[in-house]
Amino acid sequence: MRIVRIGPGTPLLAVVLVVLPVFLDLYKAHVAVLILLFVMVAIGLSLVMGFGGQVNLAQAAFFGTGAYVSAILTSTYGWNPWLAAPVAILSTCLMALVVGLPALRVQSHYLGIVSLGLAVAFASLLTNATFTGGASGISKIPPLPMPGVDLTDDYNDYYLVLAVLALLVALARLIAGTTLGRRLRAMRDDTLAAAASGIEIPYYRLLAFLLGGLFAGVAGVFYAHIVRYVSPDTFGLDTMFLLLAMVIIGGQDSVWGAAVGAALLIAARNLLTGLEAYQQLVYGALIVATVVFAPRGLAGAASAARRRLSFPWPTLPFPVPGPRRPPAPPPSVPEVRDPGAPATVALKVEAVSKRFRGLAALSEVSLEVAAGEIHGIIGPNGSGKTTLFNVISGIERPNGGRVEVHGRDVTGRRAHQMSRLGVARTFQNLRLFPRLTVVENVMVALDRDPVRAHLRYLVAPWSVLARERRHRERALRLLAEFRLESVAGEPAVSLPYGRQRQVEIARALAGRPSLLLLDEPAAGLNAAEQEDLKALIRRIRDAGVTVIVIEHNMGLVMSVCERLTVLAHGRVIASGTPWEVSRDAQVIEAYLGRDTAHQEAV
Amino acid sequence: MIWILQTAIGGLSTGAVYALVAMGFSIVYRTMGLVNFAHADVVMIGAYVTVTFFLTAHLPFGVSLLAAILITGALGVVIERVLRPLESRDLNLMLIGTIGFGIVLESLAILIWGSFGTAVPTPIPNLPLRFGGLVVTTYQLLILAVAGAVTALLFWFLDRTKLGTAMQAVAMDRVAATAMGVDVAASNALAFAVGSGMAAVAGALVGPLLYVSPGMGASIGVKGFAAAILGGFGSIPGAIVGGLVFGLVEAFSSGPLSAYSDLITFVVFALAMTIRQTGIFGERTVDRA
Numbered sequence: 001m002r003i004v005r006i007g008p009g010t011p012l013l014a015v016v017l018v019v020l021p022v023f024l025d026l027y028k029a030h031v032a033v034l035i036l037l038f039v040m041v042a043i044g045l046s047l048v049m050g051f052g053g054q055v056n057l058a059q060a061a062f063f064g065t066g067a068y069v070s071a072i073l074t075s076t077y078g079w080n081p082w083l084a085a086p087v088a089i090l091s092t093c094l095m096a097l098v099v100g101l102p103a104l105r106v107q108s109h110y111l112g113i114v115s116l117g118l119a120v121a122f123a124s125l126l127t128n129a130t131f132t133g134g135a136s137g138i139s140k141i142p143p144l145p146m147p148g149v150d151l152t153d154d155y156n157d158y159y160l161v162l163a164v165l166a167l168l169v170a171l172a173r174l175i176a177g178t179t180l181g182r183r184l185r186a187m188r189d190d191t192l193a194a195a196a197s198g199i200e201i202p203y204y205r206l207l208a209f210l211l212g213g214l215f216a217g218v219a220g221v222f223y224a225h226i227v228r229y230v231s232p233d234t235f236g237l238d239t240m241f242l243l244l245a246m247v248i249i250g251g252q253d254s255v256w257g258a259a260v261g262a263a264l265l266i267a268a269r270n271l272l273t274g275l276e277a278y279q280q281l282v283y284g285a286l287i288v289a290t291v292v293f294a295p296r297g298l299a300g301a302a303s304a305a306r307r308r309l310s311f312p313w314p315t316l317p318f319p320v321p322g323p324r325r326p327p328a329p330p331p332s333v334p335e336v337r338d339p340g341a342p343a344t345v346a347l348k349v350e351a352v353s354k355r356f357r358g359l360a361a362l363s364e365v366s367l368e369v370a371a372g373e374i375h376g377i378i379g380p381n382g383s384g385k386t387t388l389f390n391v392i393s394g395i396e397r398p399n400g401g402r403v404e405v406h407g408r409d410v411t412g413r414r415a416h417q418m419s420r421l422g423v424a425r426t427f428q429n430l431r432l433f434p435r436l437t438v439v440e441n442v443m444v445a446l447d448r449d450p451v452r453a454h455l456r457y458l459v460a461p462w463s464v465l466a467r468e469r470r471h472r473e474r475a476l477r478l479l480a481e482f483r484l485e486s487v488a489g490e491p492a493v494s495l496p497y498g499r500q501r502q503v504e505i506a507r508a509l510a511g512r513p514s515l516l517l518l519d520e521p522a523a524g525l526n527a528a529e530q531e532d533l534k535a536l537i538r539r540i541r542d543a544g545v546t547v548i549v550i551e552h553n554m555g556l557v558m559s560v561c562e563r564l565t566v567l568a569h570g571r572v573i574a575s576g577t578p579w580e581v582s583r584d585a586q587v588i589e590a591y592l593g594r595d596t597a598h599q600e601a602v
Numbered sequence: 603m604i605w606i607l608q609t610a611i612g613g614l615s616t617g618a619v620y621a622l623v624a625m626g627f628s629i630v631y632r633t634m635g636l637v638n639f640a641h642a643d644v645v646m647i648g649a650y651v652t653v654t655f656f657l658t659a660h661l662p663f664g665v666s667l668l669a670a671i672l673i674t675g676a677l678g679v680v681i682e683r684v685l686r687p688l689e690s691r692d693l694n695l696m697l698i699g700t701i702g703f704g705i706v707l708e709s710l711a712i713l714i715w716g717s718f719g720t721a722v723p724t725p726i727p728n729l730p731l732r733f734g735g736l737v738v739t740t741y742q743l744l745i746l747a748v749a750g751a752v753t754a755l756l757f758w759f760l761d762r763t764k765l766g767t768a769m770q771a772v773a774m775d776r777v778a779a780t781a782m783g784v785d786v787a788a789s790n791a792l793a794f795a796v797g798s799g800m801a802a803v804a805g806a807l808v809g810p811l812l813y814v815s816p817g818m819g820a821s822i823g824v825k826g827f828a829a830a831i832l833g834g835f836g837s838i839p840g841a842i843v844g845g846l847v848f849g850l851v852e853a854f855s856s857g858p859l860s861a862y863s864d865l866i867t868f869v870v871f872a873l874a875m876t877i878r879q880t881g882i883f884g885e886r887t888v889d890r891a
Contacts, residue, residue, distance in 0.1 A: 109637040112697055113831050115873050117868035120824055128861030237820050241701055248698045271752045277717070280709035287702025291695045294688050519739050523669070534641065 011465035017162055021155050029154040031270040033226060035263050036161045037219045042246040042262035043255055044215025047540070051181055051254035052208025053188025054114035058099045059243050060121040062213045066092040066220020071138045071230045072131060081144045081225050096213025103205045107191075116305040119240060126232035126279050137231030144225045157226045164222065164291045168215060172255045174461055175211070178468045182452050184208055184255065185442045186433045192432035196393055198511060207454070233412035242269070245287050251299025253435070260298055345407065346515055346546035347392065348372040352401030354387050354570075361387040362570045364401070366465055369563075371406070371514075374541050375548045376561030376578070380590055382458040383503025384570040385550045388427055392548075393425045394418035405515060420448065424458075424513035426504045426551075429518045432492040438503050439488040442475040475510065482506050498529045524551040534560050535568050557581070566590070603733045604848065607770035609853045615742040616811070617849020620802035623790060623826025624833060624841035625756065626797035632773040632836035635791040636688065641801055642823015643707035648674045648802025649809045650715055654724050664724030667722055667806045671799040677792045678798030686787075704819065710815040719758040719815030726808075746808050752803050753842060753871050759796070760838070773836075821864075823851075834883030843882055 005106045021029055037354050048056040070088035073079040079087075126132045133139075144151045144160075151157055175181045178455045186194040187204050195201050224230055242265060250261025268279060284522045292299050336557040347369040352360040362384045377385050390396040392403055394415040405421060413421070424445070433441050449467070456464050479485045487495060492503055499523060508516055518537070522530050530553065537560050539548050551557045557564065557578065564581045565576040568590040576579050581587055624646055629637050648670045655666035681703060687697045728741045760766040771779040772789045780786050804826070805814075812818055826847055833844025851870055856863035877880070 010648075102876045105876045109671060109697060110835070110875060110879060112833055113827050114872045117826055117871050119830050120821070121865040124864035125862070233622035236823075241705060244698055245705075248702075258630065277709045281706055281713070284705030284707075285710055286704065290700035291702065292684070304846050375687040414706050492752055 014166075018159075020288060021158050026154060029158055030270075031156050033154055033161055034270065035266045036080030036158070036165050037223050038246070038266045039245070039262040040165055040219035040248070041216045041242055042241050042258040043168065044219075045243050046247045046252060046255065046258035047172060047175065048182070048208045048212035048249070050200075050254070050258070051176065051188065052104050052174065052204065052211075053184075054100070054205055054208045054517075055108060055115065056099070056209065057112050057240055058096075058119040058122070059114035059212055059216055060235050060237070060240035061119040062092050062096050062232075062238070063100070063220045063223070064126065065095045065213075067218035067230045067235070068132060068138070068220075070139045070221045071224045073265055074142050074225075076131070077140055077141065085144075085221045087231055088221045088508055089214065092217025092220060093210055096209040096216075097206055100206050103204050106273040111306065116237075116240075119237065119508050123232055123236045126235065132232075132407055135232060135380070137229060139229045141224050141230065141368065144222075147455075151225070152192045161222055161226070164218065169255065169259070169463075171457065172215070175457060176253075176255050178464050180207075180457060180473075182436065182440055182444055185436055185440075187478035189433035190414070190431050191434050192395060192446070193427065193433065195415035196395065196419055196425055196427075196431075197507065198415075198416050198442070198448060200293065200416045200451060203451045207451070210358060220572035240348040242283075245283055247297075247313075248287055249290050250296055251297030251302075254297070257297050257299030305531070307592065325402075329346060344371045345369070346405065347372070347548070348402075348404040348407075349388070349392065350402040350404070351392055352398045352403065354384075354398050355393055357366070358360055360570050362391065362398070365567070365570070365572055366401075366574060367565045367575060368396045369515075369548060371545060371546050371548055372541060372544065373563060374537060376557045377545070377548060377550045377567065378552070378554075378557055378564060378566040378581075379567035379573075382569075383567040383590075385417075385567055386449070386519055387570075388567070389425060389519055389550065390549075392418075393423055393517060419445075419511055419513075420483030421514040422512070422514040423517065424508035424511050424515070426501075426519055426521060428523070430500055430504060431499055432504055432507070433594065434493040436492060437489050438484060438492050438495065439472065439475050439479060441492050441507050442478055442510045443471050445507045446475050447471045448511065478506055478510055497524050498526065501525065501529075501533075509540065509545075513545060515548070515568040516540060516549075517531060518547065518549045520550055520552065522551055522556050530556060608738055609735070611738055613850035613853030614846060615745045616808075616852065617846035617847070618746050619804050619808045619811075619822070619828075619845075620829045620848045621776040621842045621845025622749055622752060622800050622807070623822060625753070625805045625838055626804070627827055628768075628828040628833075628836050628838055629756075629793055629800075630797040630890050631830075632774075632838075633769055634682075634686065634790045637696050637700065638681070638797075639697060639823075640681075640687075640703040640707060640825070641797065642819035642827065643704040643711075644674055644677060644681075644798045644801040644819075645805040645808075645812075645823055645826070646819035647677060647707055647710060648798075649807070649814045649818065650686045651709060651802065652806035653809055653814050654722055656714075656725070657720070659724065663806075667803065670802040670806055672796040674802040675795035678684070678794035680793045681798070686790075686816060695829040702817035704823075708816050708819065711849075717816060719813040719818070722814055724810040739776070741810065747805060748803065752800060756800070756838070765789075765792060772774075791831060816848035825867075828868070832871060832874060832881050834881035837881075837883040840883035841879060847882075849857030 017351070020032065024032055031146040041059060045056065048054050048059070066088050069091045070081065070084045073084035074081050074089060088328065099118050099415060104109050127135050149156050151160065182205055183194070183199050184447065186544060187199055191201055204519065206539065209588065240267055246261035246265050247258050248261070250259065251257025254590055265283060268283070289371060290297055291523070311318040345368055348366050349365060351364045351366055353360065353364055365384070365388060377388065379385055385394065391398045394413045394417060397412050401411070402409060405423060410418065410421060428554060436444070476485055476488060479488050484502060492500060495503065503517070503525070522533055525533060537547055537549065549557070561578060564578055565572055565577060566581055566587050573586045573590060623641070626637060627641050630641070651670040651673050652666045655661045655669050656663055678777060685699055685703065724741045726740055726744055728739050730737045730739055745864060747749045760770055768779065770782045771782065771784055772786050776786055781805065789796050806865055808832050826845065829844035829848040830841045831844070833840025833842070848867065851864055855866035
């Protein structure tokens with residue numbers, strides 16, 4: 001069970017890096033130090049962009065913030081560099097949060113241009129302000145003082161920076177392999193599904209920026225005191241694009257990829273001096289070629305090669321034939337129903353309305369679902385079924401009305417809050433996290449650590465690993481109940497459609513919901529899979545979960561659901577037992593038209 | 603009072619250049635969903651080509667400009683062909699792929715024209731015209747006139763010609779357009795050519811105001827792109843308004859605090875986008891569950 005994989009490569013790499021300076025002349029040692037620093041900045045960028053999916057074109061500005069704050073505090077105000085360093089790093093984190101604020105509202109290329117704009121603003125501030133030394137920058141920055149060690153010597157600097165980098169790489173790898181990294185990647189892959197799995201999207205967007213700032217800030221401080229000269233050119237758009245190239249060429253969501261990308265490009269830039277234009281041409285062309293031909297970079301190409309070379313993982317392209325054993329009920333679900341007590345209301349929707357620019361998707365919809373019931377919601381396409389689910393699960397806010405879950409008013413709560421209140425859902429068009437593996441998809445919903453628990457990464461990293469192991473075991477147990485354990489390590493999208501549907505239901509159950517909303521779970525399933533689904537829905541209910549199903553498949557609805565609500569044009573037109581509803585003239589009219597309804601009624 | 607008018611005129615004339623850049627971005631984006639960061643460097647190439655014909659070959663400015671439009675138009679077709687696999691794909695990849703293409707263009711410019719910039723004289727004598735206390739230069743008027751003419755031409759092309767209408771159809775629904783017999787690939791190539799041609803006009807016009815250098819794309823391109831987003835990405839009227847607003851904000855912030863003009867402009871832009879994320883004319887898109 002690998003969480004943070006330490007193969008034979010890591011110690012080997014450590015030995016090489018420790019011995020390396022012996023073979024380097026003074027200039028090359030200096031270049032080596034620069035490489036290590038850029039590796040830090042690039043890893044930070046890969047955490048923001050590759051993992052968090054936040055287009056951050058201000059990473060070079062974060063690097064510059066760390067360097068300039070430390071430079072100004074030590075050169076202008078005479079602070080001790082060791083005192084200035086934490087202040088500079090904190091300032092960079094703060095700067096990253098400020099630049100990240102627009103990310104709460106805008107994403108993708110919009111965020112790209114906003115952060116790029118702020119980076120341009122920062123570069124212009126450095127060039128024009130007097131306290132930054134203007135275009136000529138700040139020189140004669142004091143080196144880091146260390147008794148007995150001369151830190152103006154590039155060889156000593158190399159070991160100091162290497163040690164810091166080792167710590168940062170360990171932290172990045174820990175983040176990448178555990179809860180925090182998984183939540184960032186889930187958010188990147190599918191924001192809506194991530195929110196519905198209990199992830200507080202705004203916090204994680206800011207957290208992504210914070211991580212980028214932290215890594216860039218540390219690198220900036222060391223840059224200032226090792227190079228001992230800072231100028232606006234170092235932290236401008238050229239550096240930003242260089243960083244971007246490192247991360248893309250290396251592989252966006254790989255810590256090692258970013259490191260390798262940084263090493264290659266900085267080495268190329270500094271060792272091929274005098275050929276700047278050609279080298280720029282080559283790296284520009286490399287970026288274009290990478291995104292066109294190998295969008296996941298060197299890391300992606302490497303893992304593809306590894307997969308091809310290694311012994312094939314035992315998987316089957318379709319569900320195992322043989323005795324079809326319906327999955328066992330998830331034992332982890334708490335028993336909420338006391339058989340003797342009168343049925344309580346699990347969900348109460350009262351006069352809920354939702355309008356999209358004047359178009360009424362829901363008008364005054366009311367319904368009640370008893371705890372432990374399997375409730376069906378049917379209606380023609382466009383009748384507002386999914387919008388109703390979106391309102392209940394907190395993805396859309398209603399314009400009016402009230403939603404109660406187990407007697408508690410939850411109107412207008414956000415999706416992640418609803419998830420944590422025990423409301424889980426699946427989506428009509430399948431929203432798995434495509435680049436996460438099957439087990440990771442389940443773990444995203446299964447682990448319910450609050451945001452503040454991420455402090456563990458700094459204060460008690462070992463406890464993160466222990467929890468991770470427990471979460472993984474629980475996720476694998478849940479997958480075993482769905483007979484999905486053999487594909488646990490596969491990317492979710494590589495599974496056949498029917499199995500992806502199962503993964504989505506497993507993910508929804510992983511959060512131990514008391515109310516499960518299934519949006520067209522039978523769509524795209526073959527007859528055998530539909531029979532499995534019926535049994536599964538009953539078993540989920542038997543374990544104490546109230547289930548609400550939107551479905552077009554009438555066979556499934558009629559045989560599984562105990563009560564139905566029928567929507568048409570955003571209104572409830574009928575409700576009752578399947579038998580009652582199937583005799584309702586209005587329902588027949590909604591589905592088949594007036595004439596048929598009339599004939600049926602006669 | 604006169605200061606406000608004076609600053610506004612300066613802002614409008616640079617704003618007109620930003621609007622041209624923004625329209626070029628938008629026309630490519632709306633037809634093929636490609637966010638083209640290389641556009642900034644197409645502006646730079648357009649400026650250099652104009653300068654080369656104008657100063658080195660001593661051709662009239664208008665002829666140089668036409669040549670630049672044709673050459674960058676052809677360049678646009680090349681970019682479209684190379685980046686075609688990225689159309690409507692992962693936005694991050696698109697962003698980075700087009701930035702990569704921009705880096706290639708910049709390095710080509712360094713190889714061809716050297717890394718130092720060129721100062722360019724204005725194509726017409728730059729005379730100050732006085733209206734009361736107000737001073738307007740002839741070159742400012744020329745910029746506004748050319749930008750206005752190009753914009754009118756673009757609207758005529760999109761609304762009145764068969765090719766333009768087809769391009770609009772592709773923008774609205776690519777599949778339906780294909781079904782109606784529109785050659786989508788050709789239409790996209792044309793959109794790229796038109797967008798790049800407009801970039802050349804912007805580059806040629808801004809040349810005498812700035813210094814023509816391989817790195818000039820960065821500042822004008824970022825502002826043009828930001829203007830397009832501010833106006834509402836993909837909207838042509840939005841691009842015009844966004845460009846003019848950007849020019850004005852920049853002009854007014856550089857009056858009293860010239861050193862901090864970029865800082866103020868982009869912070870204002872970031873705030874504006876945070877408040878209204880779809881820009882001025884943008885449509886809000888609904889993420890369907």
